[in-house]
Amino acid sequence: MRSVRARAALGATVVVALALVAAGLAALLVLRANLTDQAGLQAEVAARETAGQLALDVPYDQLETGDEEDHPVQVTDEDGRVVAVSKDLEAISGTGTDRVTPRPSPAAPGKGDDGGDRDNDDDDDDDDGAGADPGRGEVSTDEPDFSNGTATVDGDRADYRFASVEATDSAGLTLTVHAGAPLAAEQRAVASVRAAMLAALPVVLLVVAGVTWLVTRRALRPVEDIRREMAAITASEDLGRRVPEPASRDEVARLARTTNETLTALESSVDRQRRFVADASHELRSPIASLRTQLEVGAAHPELLDVEGAVADTVRLQVLAADLLLLARLDAGERPGNARLELGALVREEVSQRTGDRIAVAVSVPGSGGPEVTGSRGQLARVIGNLLDNAQRHAVSSVAVAVRAEGGGAVVSVTDDGAGVPEAERTRIFERFVRLDDARARDDGGAGLGLAIARDVATRHGGRLTVTGAGERGARFELWLPGSR
Structure with a gap:
């Protein structure tokens, strides 16, 4: 049945x-x-x-x-x-x-x-x-x-x-x-009582079956309403609709509330995915169009080919594709590695490889290499690199990075003396493809994915990434990671 x-x-x-x-x-x-x-x-x-x-x-x-x-x-x-x-x-x-x-x-x-x-x-x-x-x-x-x-x-x-x-x-x-x-x-x-029981048994069972049927139908009516609404949502693909929530406080009401919460999360996820695809398409369109134009001009007039510009657009396209791929892996739930890392040594290594920075980075790391953390070496190095890139983009004359132990974990702080981040924007800047036009405008082709990647990687490692002011001028980004066990 x-x-x-x-x-x-x-x-x-x-x-x-x-x-x-x-x-x-x-x-x-x-x-x-x-x-x-x-x-x-x-x-x-x-x-x-x-x-x-x-x-x-x-x-x-x-x-x-x-x-x-x-x-x-x-x-x-x-x-x-x-x-x-x-x-x-x-x-x-x-x-x-x-x-x-x-x-x-x-x-x-x-x-x-x-x-x-x-x-x-x-x-x-x-x-x-x-x-x-x-x-x-x-x-x-x-x-x-x-x-x-x-x-x-x-x-x-x-x-x-x-x-x-x-x-x-x-x-x-x-x-x-x-x-x-x-x-x-x-x-x-005994025969009379037995006959009376046998005569009454079918009547009692019929009453029990009928009452159970009616009570169950009444109890399951909200479930049928939820099913019908979910079928309509599936058919219309309108994630803005919600299932009816009964006024009772029973399991059916909790099911309806949970279903609506799931629909809300699904709608938000789909909206983010759509915005992500739209923004990614927009960001990819510019370097691809520029590269195509340069190649077409070079094909028609080889003497006018801007090789350096073509290489720059190709590098920009390559970096953007790598960022999108990493975000896709993070969204898919990729688990971080479990390697034990000395955070101070990782910071020194990352800074030593940055030979093209316009401002020298001041490094403050404990002599022993700093506290140890557990995670993916490549992803954590990417976070540190993104924070340094962000600081180099907006600093006026100084960029500093420091490592310290705090709260049973390790903290990496990156400070610059730029315009800083308005307090009202300190949450929004970690969203994907978000760029502050005034205080932290893009001037070197950034796509607004570096801080989003850094925050997602920190979250996957059980840590957090925050931004505060750095005195009268500038911004300080702090990455906290739990210590290794």
């Missing part, structure tokens, strides 16, 4: 169905156990009543067993011989023996040793004046044994709960009374 609503409704229905089935089975088991215990109690009462009569030596054929259909009775002796049964008992099972025909033992109550009538002997004894007490038996007080079985009384067969109670008559004969209580009421009650 592709629908979340359908899956949610099905899942909730299955879970509720399993829970209801488990609860129903537990309820049925508890109900059956309780009703079975009640039937066992009734059987125990009937068995003890009969056992009490046997303890009083009531003859077997005179035992009162109450309602034979409700409480069938079977009495057995120590040898398992059936000595008495209730009236109309035709068959029985579950009591240890299925015989229902009494076979009294020779010493049964009501019989003498010679098979004569014990009551007549007692009368004779009384006539003789003996006056002897025949004594009484007893009923066992132990917990009776219970079992389930069947009995057929007057042609009707039914299930019963049997209780077995022992009794001893006055002659010392131990008898076992098996009395039953019908389980028909228990079976009817």
Whole structure:
């Protein structure tokens, strides 16, 4: 199923169905156990009543067993011989023996040793004046044994709960009374409850499925609105549109806010990319057009070919292409190297290679080479070179570079005595293709990418690049990098 609503409704229905089935089975088991215990109690009462009569030596054929259909009775002796049964008992099972025909033992109550009538002997004894007490038996007080079985009384067969109670008559004969209580009421009650549960289960599951479907549809309605708006944004390519944000504070609202934040970041990224492409095209157009013009003139009039100008335009084009390539790699997430570098030594090396600077660079580096940092040697050298190029372009008479340890890292500061950077522009100058027309105007063909590259490289290395004033006149650029670990 592709629908979340359908899956949610099905899942909730299955879970509720399993829970209801488990609860129903537990309820049925508890109900059956309780009703079975009640039937066992009734059987125990009937068995003890009969056992009490046997303890009083009531003859077997005179035992009162109450309602034979409700409480069938079977009495057995120590040898398992059936000595008495209730009236109309035709068959029985579950009591240890299925015989229902009494076979009294020779010493049964009501019989003498010679098979004569014990009551007549007692009368004779009384006539003789003996006056002897025949004594009484007893009923066992132990917990009776219970079992389930069947009995057929007057042609009707039914299930019963049997209780077995022992009794001893006055002659010392131990008898076992098996009395039953019908389980028909228990079976009817369990069947009724089971039928009610089975009838109610589909209705309950249908209600659960319907409610879950409606609730899920209502909960997912904002998600569908977000999906629809995102589809429209994709079709129109209008990144200025935003998805609707629900007023709730749930996960859907957070999803909508995150989606809008992503769209904002994407729109900003696309805008920057478009500006970058436009600016790069503009910057590339000038040297290419100049170089083409010079080559066309040289082709038509070789004596007029400005070789130095053509070389300068080619170098400018080469530098611009290298800058654009480096920015593209940085935007693609290129990870910096992990080489350990002495920042002071790197600064001295970079300054020593600058033989064409119009102003000598004053270097202040610790004698030991300065603090160590971790990163890409080429990229960090590019940052230092860009900062020195910027200082040379705008300085009047002095350019200085210094290295020091600070805040668990290293700082490279480049200072010039030029016009400085207005405070309102100290963030914007790090944007790509940005040049300040008044204070820091381009005079040697810079494209406005040097400081942008320096800032991006510093950020990739976990550092930062800032600009401040240098006293009454000039600017100070400070590159901070974390120390190596």
